[in-house]
Amino acid sequence: MNLKFVCNLGKAVKIGIATAVLAITTLTVQAQQQEHRNPNVRLGQKALLAGDFKSAVVHLEKALPAESGDADVLYLLGYSQFQSGNFQDAAKSFEKVIALDAKNANAYYYKAKASNTLAVSGDTKLSDGQREQLLQSSIADYTKAILVNANDAKLYQNRAVAYRDLGILKGTKGKSSYNKTVAADAYNKAIMDYEKVLTYDAARKDIRTEIKKAGVYRDNLK
Template sequence: MERVKSGIVMALLCVVVMGGHAQTTETAPSNPYVRLGQKALIDGDFKAAAGHLQKALPAEANDPNVMYMLAYSQYQIGEYRKALDSFSKVIELRPDHESAYYYRGKASNILAVQTDKKISSTNREKMLNDAIVNYTKAIELNGEDVKYYQNRGIAYRDLGILRGTSGTANYDKEVAADAYNKSVIDFEQVLAMSPGKKDIQTEIKKAKVYRDNLK
């Protein structure tokens, strides 16, 4: 728990910032709901944080830091569609906010693979492609962050599974094989940056097996 809280504090100090470039201030936010939201985030109470930060709107709707904290809180409590909208607002305000692209990608990917939701295959594919676009943008902004490649590799893998399931309306062997190949490339990049990751070695093997067994 302490490690989680520590990570949240670091996020507030270094990532809730602008595009991954830390900005600090000696003054507390003037909006009381923003102050409450920050405190809740530090305490790890994301539901409370989302509630407080939502109340700070629309007054703080043009502050990318406030919108990022709201989006991050919504993401953490599983309100992924709301998080998508909020991260999009952050990006509108700060097109260089790599962390917003990353989490917007993650939210899209999570929604795309939720099996308990009635989502068409077409919409699932669109969300996976959106995730890939967002991860790619994050990589363009910072090609040194290994998690961007890892998550894009996962999105490509999920796209391969979606398009490579025989008997479904959107089955396409070539598209699926291409997605698996791109997944392998990203996972290999992860290993190049972080050698010895056994989970990624396993993902590469799985992607190749899935690709080679396409019918």
């Protein structure tokens, strides 16, 4: 297994179903050409490529701790956990990937996305303070990913979403976390990131809509 395989896997999540089928077929060929020495990793890889992410998690977890120093294996585990909806464990796995490979922009991306998803979840056990910490962590990880790969539009777009969600959290009147200044700043930064996305594709009507919405949220803060 090599890093090229892992990076290609990260890209597959963004594309349509028909193209994804082609991408997975290509990845399967790559995997067969370079099999991992650990049978549990091979089983996990096979399950992942079949779209059985929960089984992939089971197999890849069995490969640990023997493969705990292999960033590629940990990435596959984190990706499988993410696709299984286990965002907390996914964030932990990607954090381990980053500890081994500080230049892995995809690991920062998925860790950030997992944190953002947790922050806006309906989990009633999370306090507003914990949600804010998750959003701040998400923003920080997207920023680190941008430092590694400054020309990836999806990093700016997803950081904008995290800023927007922070604005909503801090700008909701009546909550103990309410802070108009912080909320306004978050909305402004979301708008800046959305505008950055437009420099890559000015035809993105969805992004223009998000800019308008963020501006309305900001201007209606009380």
